[in-house]
Amino acid sequence: MSFIRKIYRGIRYHPRFYFMLPFGLMIGLILHNLTSWTWSTTVLVCWNSAISLYLLTTYLLLKDDDHQDISGRAERQDEGKWLIFIFVCFALAMCLFAIFVNLSHIPNQADLKYAHIGLSLITIGLAWLLVHTIFAIHYAHDFYIEFNKEQSGGLEFPNTPKPLYSDFIYFSYVVGTASQTADVSISSRKMRVLNTLHILFAFTFNTIILAICINIAASLITS
Structure with missing residues (x-):
């Protein structure tokens, strides 16, 4: 019963x-029913459609808060947030695998080749x-949960x-691009742990992106 309740609360919040x-x-x-696309292309289009919808609705919801x-949202959504992050990491890994598969089967036709590369980019x-929007929301919610308890959220x-x-989006995007905190200071252990996880994740993700871009450049040079 508690498992069903957790699912309900997760969907609700x-x-x-x-x-x-x-x-x-x-x-x-x-x-699948209307096209003859490869599974990797279908996966990437599905991923992009779902993520575009999520990002658009997220930005529209948060921009005026x-x-x-x-x-208030931090208190309501605190439960289950790490489960969502783990799921996103798993889905992201599958998506990156699909990109590698998609790029390894680039057709010789110029228009299809550039369509495959464009889809990957x-x-x-x-x-x-x-990834970095989810981290930004984590920072924001952890900040105000701590702020309501200690009058100090851990980020200055x-x-x-x-x-x-x-x-928080600014802070998260700076960490995601440069692996540093710019003009924001970290003043709590909890935020240092989250920021360390974020930096390690960003470094790994950016390294994978670099490998994919090298793969794309190589496919263009050899074509």
């Missing part, structure tokens, strides 16, 4: 995330945005005692 799963599967079924909205961009933004989602 994370509806956008759980809605993108059946949405992606629906796109996959449509493509003030610190009170963030604090779009997938990389959306995957990057997804210059002249911004009560940061908004846009501030």
Whole structure:
């Protein structure tokens, strides 16, 4: 019974995330019946469709939230957030595998070749945005959960005692691109642990992206 209750609470408090799963599967079924695409191409199109929907609805939902909205959402969505992150990591690994498969079977026709490469590049961009947006939401919610207890959230933004989602997105994207915290100071052990995990994840992900880009460049040179 408790397991069913957890599923219900997860869907209730994370509806956008759980809605993108059946949405992606629906796109996959449509493509499977209407096209003769390879499985890797179908997987990437499904992934891109689901992630685009998730990112769009997330940005629209968060853009007008003030610190009170963030604090309330943090308390409601705290349960199950790491399960979502683990699932995203698994899905991301499968997606990157599909990219490698997709690039290893690039057709000789010029238009199809560039379509395969373009699809892979779009997938990389959306995957990057997804990962670091989820980290930004983690930072925001952990910050306000700690702030409500200790009056200190663990991140110190210059002249911004009560940061908004846009501030956490800025912080997360800087870590994702440069593996450093720029002008934001970390003042709690919990945030240091999360930031260390983020930096390691970003380094690994960026290394994989570099390998994929080298693969793409090699396929263009040898064509």
